Amino acid sequence: MMQLRQYLLPLVALLVFGQRGDRDPLWAQLVPVIVIVLLVVASVLQYLSYRYRIGEDAITIRSGLLSRNRREIPFARIHNVVVHQNPLHRLFGVAELRLESAGGNRPEAEMRVLRLDQALALEQRVRRRGPLLQPGAVNDAPGQPPPLPESEARHVLLRMSGRDIVKLGLLSNRGWVLVAAALGALAQVVPRGSLDRAIEQGGREVFGYANGLQAGMTGLLLAAAALLLVGWLALRALSVMLALLRYHGFELSEQQRRLTVSSGLLSRVRSSVALRRIQAWTLSESTLQRWAGYRQLRVDSAASQGSEGNEQRGLRELAPLATPGHCDELVCHLLPDVQWPPLQWQDVPLRGSWRLCLTSLWLTPLLAAALAWRWGPAGLAALAWLPIALWTARLQLARIGWYRDDCYIAVRGGWWRRWWRWAELDKLQALRLSRSPLDRLLGTSSLWLDTAGARGDVALCLRYLPQAQAADLLEELGRALAKRRLRW
Structure with missing residues (x-):
């Protein structure tokens, strides 16, 4: 089954596009069928040669032909x-x-x-x-796990109810996954020239129809807003569909x-x-x-x-x-020894918040200069983005905080999308103190905390701490980890 699933698309392509008519010899026409038969035979033999045995402390698996x-x-x-x-x-x-x-x-x-x-x-x-379950034991509910003692219930x-899943779909952007997949498949299947001509022809028809209505600028804006609304509703519908498929x-x-x-x-x-x-x-x-x-x-x-x-x-x-x-x-409930949420978060200094919008600080003047060269003084309006970028950077830095006690350490961050991340001290695998050139300039450091299987969207990292505080915290955590390892 796995071989068939892995080669399903190439086999379909071979069956559909590999036949060129009666001019091919018989053996060439039978090649796709022979390949499928060989894969089926290999899959069956692999399945028949797979054995496992349940022991007291381990599972023994034998496989291979x-x-x-x-x-x-x-x-x-x-x-x-x-x-x-x-x-x-x-x-x-x-x-x-x-x-x-x-x-x-x-x-x-x-x-x-x-x-x-x-x-x-x-x-x-x-x-x-x-x-x-012993051989011959009867399970009154087929397809269900065997009964457990009441103490192990x-x-x-x-x-999650259906209503909760619909809310999850409406509040997410999972619909873009299907849109991106559809665009990728379309780009692979349809020839590039045909796709470009179809897009160009569709644009001409849409704009020609809009001009024929003679609705004026207000009508065009309303039509554009209606199209955006329809697109947004379609994405929400796709997101709800994906949420129902995954979380039902x-x-x-x-x-x-x-x-x-x-x-x-x-x-x-x-x-x-x-x-x-x-x-x-x-x-x-x-x-x-x-x-x-x-x-x-x-x-x-x-x-x-x-x-x-x-x-x-x-x-x-x-x-x-x-x-x-x-x-x-x-x-x-799951972490009874952990005090959550923390009683008081430790903030980081707001000095140097401009580092969070460093790209905007150098890119915005260049963009404004290019726009001014092209359209005159009106292009300098792009510089209005600078105070907005500095303001959002300060809000983002104000959201950063950390907390530590004898059981766990936690960090928080994000302004537009907020997050909180924490780990028990016993689960920390390594500590790392890092300083970038900007950290050296501003006298700050970042303390990275590594755990096994770290795959989160955000890192467990205490950023922008004063250098002395970061060094002291590194030593304290190192001593705490050493004591806990000794107790193990």
Whole structure:
């Protein structure tokens, strides 16, 4: 199946465009069929040669037809368990199981065709480090995980309704993904000259129709505004559609200090990770989300540092969309030793805020000079951007802050799109103090804090600290980390 999926597009192209008529010999016409048959045979042989055995502390996997491989995967090494069902999987009642660890760009094991009850039972085996269902045991609810003792019951922490998912789509810009993909596919399929002529012809027809209406400047502006509104509504509709496909039935649950997220409309994905494997936490809110009163909560786990293809590994989103109060409740429940939100943030000095708009400071005068050379003194109006850039830079620097106690360290930032990021001190892997030429000029430094699997949108970094304060904080964190390592 994987070979067929990998070569599906080339095979379709070969079948569609490779035939040139009856002039080709018979063997040439049969080449696509022969290739497909060989791939099917190879896939079946690979599937038949794949074996796994569940031990007390590890999973043993044997694979390979000519070259035999054997892998021992200790349960303690498995950080993330993913149960994936595409529409074909759901039709036949099977699933694909992936066992992921902290290292490498590929999962430790991929069991592509398992019965759903077997996949869920194996997921619980990894979770509980206990025995699997015995052969012949009866599960009263096919397709569901085996029953657990009441003390190990699953607790639902967040469940998104259809209304919440629609809100998520309306407050996001995911529609641009489909637009960019469609434009890319169009550029690859349609010849360049034909595409340029079609765009030019369409523009002429639109402008010709607008001129024929004789609506004047006001009418043209209203028409342009209407087109923009229609485009914006179409993007919102695409964003809602993508959100429904990805987050339908979203549920976050906790069981034995292990988090599980399941979601998906066509392809159903169930991913779980131990709470102790989470390395860093990120709260963020866009401007639209802030106006609507929502945020999103994401985490970095050790298993998310690698990727396979374009697929993000590891559990990432705990709350794609929730109120600030609900996000804070989730953090306080999952991290009972952490005081969140912090009682008081430490601000950074506002001196030198101009560094955040350095590009505007040198590019705006050049642009104004070019415009003045072309259109006269009216072009100098571009210089009005300078005070706006300085003002926004000062607002952005005023939002930067940090907090540290005996349990964790946190940073915040962003003005247009706000974010908060923190990590427990036990999860810090390395500390780094850096100074750029501007830092030397202004007497500041940046303290970088590295964690395993750091894949967040923002870095865990304390920026623009006074040099002496940054050096003292580096020594304090170094001593705190050394003491905690000794206690381990």
